[in-house]
Amino acid sequence: MAKTFENREGWIWYDGEFVQWNNAKTHIISQGLHYASAVFEGERSYNGKIFKSDQHTKRFFKSAETIGIIIPFSESEINKAKEDLIFKMNYKDCYVRPFAWRGSNLMGLSTTNSDVHVSIAVWDDWTTYYKLEDMKEGLSLITSPWKRPPPDSIPFEAKASGPYLICTLSKSFAESKGYNEALMLDYRGYVAEATSSNIFLIKDKEIHTPIPDCFLNGITRQTVIEMVEDQGFNLVERYVKPDELKNYDEVFLTGTAAEITPVKSIDSINFNTGDDTKTFQFMKDYRKIVTGTN
Numbered sequence: 150m151a152k153t154f155e156n157r158e159g160w161i162w163y164d165g166e167f168v169q170w171n172n173a174k175t176h177i178i179s180q181g182l183h184y185a186s187a188v189f190e191g192e193r194s195y196n197g198k199i200f201k202s203d204q205h206t207k208r209f210f211k212s213a214e215t216i217g218i219i220i221p222f223s224e225s226e227i228n229k230a231k232e233d234l235i236f237k238m239n240y241k242d243c244y245v246r247p248f249a250w251r252g253s254n255l256m257g258l259s260t261t262n263s264d265v266h267v268s269i270a271v272w273d274d275w276t277t278y279y280k281l282e283d284m285k286e287g288l289s290l291i292t293s294p295w296k297r298p299p300p301d302s303i304p305f306e307a308k309a310s311g312p313y314l315i316c317t318l319s320k321s322f323a324e325s326k327g328y329n330e331a332l333m334l335d336y337r338g339y340v341a342e343a344t345s346s347n348i349f350l351i352k353d354k355e356i357h358t359p360i361p362d363c364f365l366n367g368i369t370r371q372t373v374i375e376m377v378e379d380q381g382f383n384l385v386e387r388y389v390k391p392d393e394l395k396n397y398d399e400v401f402l403t404g405t406a407a408e409i410t411p412v413k414s415i416d417s418i419n420f421n422t423g424d425d426t427k428t429f430q431f432m433k434d435y436r437k438i439v440t441g442t443n
């Protein structure tokens with residue numbers, strides 16, 4: 150059985166100190182837990198080095214600031230803490246999860262005198278985010294009934310816990326129907342993203358991806374855009390209607406955890422997957438970039 154996340158060996162960086170994993174606790178009466186007053190990051194270390202660590206830290210601070218959380222550490226302290234923790238855990242390849250949340254000083258929705266806590270945990274059992282066989286074969290997606298809200302409903306650039314309820318609802322919906330993932334549309338009905346990744350669509354030498362004006366402009370998305378443009382593909386950011394999906398040959402998802410993951414179907418539309426696809430080549434190219442071996 151997979152290890153649970155509360156009961157493990159090792160260390161967690163917690164408010165500036167390393168504490169034993171099993172002692173990294175918080176009280177159940179905390180604003181972060183009750184009202185999703187929290188932000189987080191998702192990063193990956195390859196060969197002992199976090200890919201785009203500074204950019205993730207900057208997004209972490211920006212997410213916090215967006216929801217009014219002042220992180221009581223500097224960006225360089227967080228960068229060092231991440232490195233020290235990976236070293237202390239003796240990992241080379243792992244997932245990295247910085248987290249900041251409002252604590253137990255107050256209950257209710259006022260945040261004026263809330264206390265803020267920060268932690269970092271790392272784990273090495275997300276070698277692939279999806280099952281290896283699903284990554285190889287490609288994921289099956291179903292369109293979620295839950296939509297990305299308009300930008301004036303919730304700050305969409307922040308990697309904040311609150312909006313993730315839309316993602317967990319969508320993911321549960323997909324799994325309950327026997328699919329691997331959910332495709333979320335936005336409030337206008339355009340194709341937006343999957344529950345923890347951005348989406349790319351391939352037709353010949355053209356690669357299309359939705360405009361991130363109400364969902365996260367992922368760091369992986371930005372890396373992949375640079376990568377495919379460098380390779381001479383014509384990258385187009387556009388609004389995509391769901392009934393246009395059938396016009397594409399290949400589809401893939403991008404995210405720190407998901408890396409590049411092929412999609413074999415969305416609802417009843419099938420896409421090409423396998424070793425002779427462009428997506429497969431991009432997966433290999435992306436790996437070279439993140440491991441610094443290109």
Ligand code: PMP
Pocket residue numbers: 191316342343344345346347364365366367368369370403404405406
């Ligand atoms: N969208 C959502 C909802 C996500 O959770 C993620 C993962 N952070 C992404 C997109 C991709 O972002 P990134 O490439 O920065 O990991």
